[in-house]
Amino acid sequence: MNENILGIVAGVLTSVSMVPQLIKVLKEKNVEDISWVMLLVLISGLSLWVWYGLLKDELPIILSNAFAVVLNVVLLICYMIYKKK
Numbered sequence: 001m002n003e004n005i006l007g008i009v010a011g012v013l014t015s016v017s018m019v020p021q022l023i024k025v026l027k028e029k030n031v032e033d034i035s036w037v038m039l040l041v042l043i044s045g046l047s048l049w050v051w052y053g054l055l056k057d058e059l060p061i062i063l064s065n066a067f068a069v070v071l072n073v074v075l076l077i078c079y080m081i082y083k084k085k
Contacts, residue, residue: 004059004060007058007060007061007064008060008063008064010060010064011060011061011063011064011065011067012064014064014068015064015065015067015068015071018068018071018072018075019071021034021075022071022074022075022078025075025078025079025082026078029082030082031078031079031082031083032084034075034079036076036079036083039072039075039076039079040076042072043069043072043073043076046065046068046069046072047065047069049061049065050062050065050066050069053065
């Protein structure tokens with residue numbers, strides 16, 4: 001199997017893993033069960049993967065992790081908007 005295809009498939013699967021959570025949060029406007037610390041750590045790690053991908057010029061790493069960063073930043077914004085005061 002072509003390693004770029006493998007990287008793209010792996011990246012797509014891991015990146016879209018947060019989509020159901022984001023959809024649930026947007027529908028229910030409830031973030032009680034989400035840890036903001038986990039989101040910050042995840043966003044930090046994913047951002048480092050993007051940086052690594054840029055240094056290595058690896059498009060599958062860059063694209064999949066950049067997409068995951070965007071999803072998780074949106075989830076973090078939802079957390080800030082919907083958290084109970």
